[in-house]
Amino acid sequence: MSPRLPTYFVSHGGGPWPWMKDQFGAAYAELEASLVDIKRQVGVRPKAVLVVTSHWEADRFLVSSGTSPGMIYDYGGFPPHTYAIRYPAPGEPRLAARVAQLLEGAGLAAGLDAERGFDHGTFSMLAPVYPEADMPVVQLSIRRDYDPATHLAAGRALAPLRDEGILIIGSGLSFHNLRQFGQAGALSSRAFDGWLQHVLLALPPVEREQALLRWDAAPAARQAHPREDHLVPLWVALGAAEQERAACVYHEEAFFGALTVSSFRFGQVAS
Numbered sequence: 001m002s003p004r005l006p007t008y009f010v011s012h013g014g015g016p017w018p019w020m021k022d023q024f025g026a027a028y029a030e031l032e033a034s035l036v037d038i039k040r041q042v043g044v045r046p047k048a049v050l051v052v053t054s055h056w057e058a059d060r061f062l063v064s065s066g067t068s069p070g071m072i073y074d075y076g077g078f079p080p081h082t083y084a085i086r087y088p089a090p091g092e093p094r095l096a097a098r099v100a101q102l103l104e105g106a107g108l109a110a111g112l113d114a115e116r117g118f119d120h121g122t123f124s125m126l127a128p129v130y131p132e133a134d135m136p137v138v139q140l141s142i143r144r145d146y147d148p149a150t151h152l153a154a155g156r157a158l159a160p161l162r163d164e165g166i167l168i169i170g171s172g173l174s175f176h177n178l179r180q181f182g183q184a185g186a187l188s189s190r191a192f193d194g195w196l197q198h199v200l201l202a203l204p205p206v207e208r209e210q211a212l213l214r215w216d217a218a219p220a221a222r223q224a225h226p227r228e229d230h231l232v233p234l235w236v237a238l239g240a241a242e243q244e245r246a247a248c249v250y251h252e253e254a255f256f257g258a259l260t261v262s263s264f265r266f267g268q269v270a271s
Helices: 029-042 093-105 120-129 148-164 183-202 205-213 232-239
Strands: 007-011 048-058 061-064 110-113 137-143 166-172 246-255 259-266
Touching (some): 029 120, 048 061, 048 093, 048 232, 061 093, 093 148, 137 232, 148 166, 148 232, 183 205, 183 246, 232 259
Parallel strands (some): 048 137, 061 110
Antiparallel strands (some): 061 137, 246 259
């Protein structure tokens, strides 16, 4: 029997950063180290990774089901070589079908998309974790209504996967206001991150969930997330481990020079 795997919400950084170290220098060093450490924390080789990506929105939950997903370069203004990146991880159609089955079984409409490729919320985040690109990967969309209760319910429905050797990672960003990247977002990112740390790490499960259902009442909530697409994967990751403790696995107060950003793990690890 597979050990129960933790779930993660990770701040995935900007664009194709792992392929731009010459341009960025050490700007992503802390984030990269935290992503690399996920493999150590998990302790075993998962059977596959399910990525809940903030870069895929649909009216219902969709699951990538192709055997050899292509690439989606969903960014602009980057060097030419970043539009030729390949992250050739295999898909896993049987897992995709299982994900859709679990969601449908919980009363949540779901479907399969055999054509969906890897977006940068998936391939940029996974490159440091599994650089060999040999880990099967399935992507799950978020619903474009961004409803917290629905996405928490999706996480609950997917919780059995943790006992089946599937690593669930929600890929977003704890601060995502592109107009305030840099010094302009320093105060709002710090205020929102402080609230998020308190809610996830200090509150008991029931209160934690209630606070997240009312996330937009948090300090600087709409300054941190004018659109909450990059926060939504957090709810799925938490829903899949809603009674378990959280840990902050990445925290930086100078991201892009001034921003406070974090990543979190839910559930226990082997070491």
